[in-house]
Amino acid sequence: MATSSPEAKKQKTLSKANVLMIGTGEYTTGFVGGQASDSDKGAGVVALTMFDLRRRGKVDRVGMCGVNGKKFPGIRAHMQKCIGDVYAEMDLTCDTFPSDTELDPEAYEEATKDFQPGDVAVIFTPDDTHFKIALECINRGMHVMVTKPIVQTLEDHHILAKAAEEKNVLVAVEVHKRLDPFYADARDRARSGLGNFQYMYAYMSQPKHQLETFKAWAGKSSDISYYLNSHHVDWSEWTLASIARPIRVTATGSTGVAKSKGMDTEDSITLTVQWENVNDKTLGCAVYTSSWVAPKSDVHSQQRFFYMGTQGEINVDQAHRGCTVSTDSGGFGSVNPLFMKYTPTNGYFSGQGSYGVRSFENFIDACREINSGAKQPSDYNDGSLATVHTTMQGTAILEAGRLSLDADGKPMDIVYEGDGSEPIGILPHSFD
Numbered sequence: 001m002a003t004s005s006p007e008a009k010k011q012k013t014l015s016k017a018n019v020l021m022i023g024t025g026e027y028t029t030g031f032v033g034g035q036a037s038d039s040d041k042g043a044g045v046v047a048l049t050m051f052d053l054r055r056r057g058k059v060d061r062v063g064m065c066g067v068n069g070k071k072f073p074g075i076r077a078h079m080q081k082c083i084g085d086v087y088a089e090m091d092l093t094c095d096t097f098p099s100d101t102e103l104d105p106e107a108y109e110e111a112t113k114d115f116q117p118g119d120v121a122v123i124f125t126p127d128d129t130h131f132k133i134a135l136e137c138i139n140r141g142m143h144v145m146v147t148k149p150i151v152q153t154l155e156d157h158h159i160l161a162k163a164a165e166e167k168n169v170l171v172a173v174e175v176h177k178r179l180d181p182f183y184a185d186a187r188d189r190a191r192s193g194l195g196n197f198q199y200m201y202a203y204m205s206q207p208k209h210q211l212e213t214f215k216a217w218a219g220k221s222s223d224i225s226y227y228l229n230s231h232h233v234d235w236s237e238w239t240l241a242s243i244a245r246p247i248r249v250t251a252t253g254s255t256g257v258a259k260s261k262g263m264d265t266e267d268s269i270t271l272t273v274q275w276e277n278v279n280d281k282t283l284g285c286a287v288y289t290s291s292w293v294a295p296k297s298d299v300h301s302q303q304r305f306f307y308m309g310t311q312g313e314i315n316v317d318q319a320h321r322g323c324t325v326s327t328d329s330g331g332f333g334s335v336n337p338l339f340m341k342y343t344p345t346n347g348y349f350s351g352q353g354s355y356g357v358r359s360f361e362n363f364i365d366a367c368r369e370i371n372s373g374a375k376q377p378s379d380y381n382d383g384s385l386a387t388v389h390t391t392m393q394g395t396a397i398l399e400a401g402r403l404s405l406d407a408d409g410k411p412m413d414i415v416y417e418g419d420g421s422e423p424i425g426i427l428p429h430s431f432d
Contacts, residue, residue, distance in 0.1 A: 014368040016060035019050050020115050020142070022108050022133055023124035024066035024075055027147065031071070031078045032213050043082040043342055046122055049360045051083060051090050052349050058364055065097040065111040067104065072096045087349040108133050117141025118371045120364065122174075128221035131156040134171065138163045143170040143367040143377075145360070148230040149398055150388060152222065154423060157395045161388045170370055170377040171388040172363055175234045177318075178386060179355035179362075180338065186307065186314045187239040194309030196277040197244045197284035202232035202305035205268075205294035211258055214292070219258060219265025225251070225401050228290035229271055230394065232305055236286055237393045238383060239307075240275065244284060245421055246393055248274040248429060249400035250411045257293040267293040271401040278419070298324070298334045396423040403428075 023046075026032050030044030053059040066072070076092075084092050097111035098104040112121070121137040123130060123146045131151045137144045138160065150173045151157050164171040177183050206228070211218055214227075236246075253266035268291035275284040294302060303318035319334060326332040337343075341351035351357050366385060369375040381389050393414075400412035403426060411429035416422070 014372050016058060017053075017364050017368055017371075018061040018063075018115060018119040019059055019364070020063040020065060020111055020119065020121045020137075021046055021050065021124070022065045022111070022121060022137075023147075024064060024071060025124065026213060027124045028064070029075050029079060030082060031075050034074060043086070044079075045340060045356050046124060046360065047079060047094070048083055048349070049357050050122075051092060052087075052352070052357070053361060053364060054091055055089055055349075056352075058361070058368070061095070062093065063095040063097065063111060063115065065108050067107060069096070069098040069100045069102040069104070069107075072100050087344055088347040090349070109136060112137055112140045112142065115140070115142060118143070118367075120145070120367050122360070123147065124174075126217040126221050127152055127226050128217070131160065134160055135163060138167055138169055138171060141167055141169060143363075143370070145172050145174050145363050147174045148234065149173075149226045149395060150391060151395060152226060152402070153399050154392065154396050154426060157388070157392050161392070164377065164388050168377060170363075170367055170380060170385075172380070173234070173386040173388070173391050173394075174359055174363075175231065175386045176339070176355050176359035177231050177235055178238060179358050180318060181355070182316050182318060182338075183235055186316050187235065189312075189314060190239050190307055190309060191243065193312060194307075194314070195311035196279070196282060196309060197240055197275050197286075198310055199284060199308045200232075200236065200286040200305060202229075202235075202286070202288045203302060204228040204231055204289075204304075205291040205302045206300065207296045208257055208293040209296070210292050211261055211263060215261075215263060218292075219263045223265055223269060223402065223405075224267075224290045224292045225269035225271060225288075226398050228292070229269065229288045229401070230398060231303070232288050233271070233273075233394045233397050234386065234391065235305075236273075236275075237391065237397075238386070241383065241390070242278060242421070244275040244277045245416065246273050246397050246414050246423075247276045248411050248413050249397055249404055250409060251401040251404035252409055253405055254291075266405070267291060269401065269405065271397065271404075273397055278421075298332060299336075392422055396426060400426045 028046040030042045098107040121142045121144045250272045252270050254268040257267045258265045270289040273286045299319040307314045325335050340354050340356040396414045404412050413427050413429045414423045415425040
């Protein structure tokens with residue numbers, strides 16, 4: 001007879017988490033513009049994961065909060081079609097805020113009042129709303145996971161970190177690339193045997209039809225660098241922790257396609273970041289490029305990087321895993337089941353090993369451990385989670401990039417106290 005592992009037995013003794021999902025868009029539900037998204041996330045990620053965690057005994061109550069309650073009947077029908085009718089034993093019960101007849105941009109305030117300290121908030125909303133929503137949840141005593149970028153300014157990041165410490169809650173960024181086995185292995189190799197940092201080039205794109213998906217906020221409240229460069233910037237901060245720190249950012253952009261669609265934003269943004277190696281003050285350079293005007297291809301998102309240290313180099317192509325699928329309805333494509341495995345096994349959702357799922361499950365497990373008294377939020381500042389306290393360099397890089405673009409490409413210096421690793425400010429570079 002099979003026996004449960006010690007970890008499985010421990011999980012069964014922990015209280016279940018109550019989860020409030022804030023944001024009802026593509027990543028949460030897969031529902032965009034009144035229909036299933038035509039990206040690789042048509043069934044969503046967050047809601048599907050939470051319903052499966054409930055099936056497996058880790059989550060109890062599930063709530064969902066948006067701005068336009070009139071969307072909820074369509075969202076419920078979509079989730080029934082893409083989740084309830086596809087996977088066995090999925091309970092889709094979900095409290096929704098605001099009501100189905102209301103339009104309320106501050107609905108999250110009432111929604112959080114309906115939850116308790118120790119409950120979990122998962123925030124997937126436009127970038128410029130992250131700060132106020134996260135702060136509201138923290139002040140309610142909730143543990144909070146926010147999609148990247150956690151905030152858009154270093155000042156706001158410091159405020160969230162202080163609030164999280166005062167309330168003794170866990171606050172983290174959802175950066176699932178840390179759980180991609182290719183990226184995680186590259187990080188460990190870079191840290192263990194490639195010496196000081198020398199050079200990195202990273203590229204990430206999405207097809208231009210995604211501009212329609214993001215037209216409500218593209219160029220109004222955020223840009224493609226915050227949205228996509230944030231992945232590889234976070235990988236660099238995670239990888240180079242205690243090895244190097246970013247000290248200067250220069251940004252350039254490409255324009256034309258988005259503006260032709262009436263969106264006043266860059267098509268592509270490149271950040272050139274100067275890193276300083278901690279042990280000897282030598283310099284390295286990283287170039288991060290992101291775009292949302294790529295042509296439709298065999299993948300939804302091109303994702304790759306080249307990393308070179310003083311003792312070796314790594315190439316990673318995340319978009320092509322050696323698996324291709326061709327169908328009459330969908331044509332030819334390179335697929336990545338390591339991110340999300342939507343195809344059921346014997347009628348059940350079987351994507352628990354996918355890094356898109358594990359990113360949330362690891363956070364839920366951590367919150368349950370903290371609520372039980374077995375762990376403290378500070379225990380997760382060891383790199384096991386991308387906590388608010390360990391991701392400030394990434395926010396500084398992204399904000400400095402935006403400031404550089406708005407200053408016609410002027411370099412921006414990231415300021416520290418002495419040899420510290422936590423940035424305290426951003427200043428225009430002086431060439432004097």
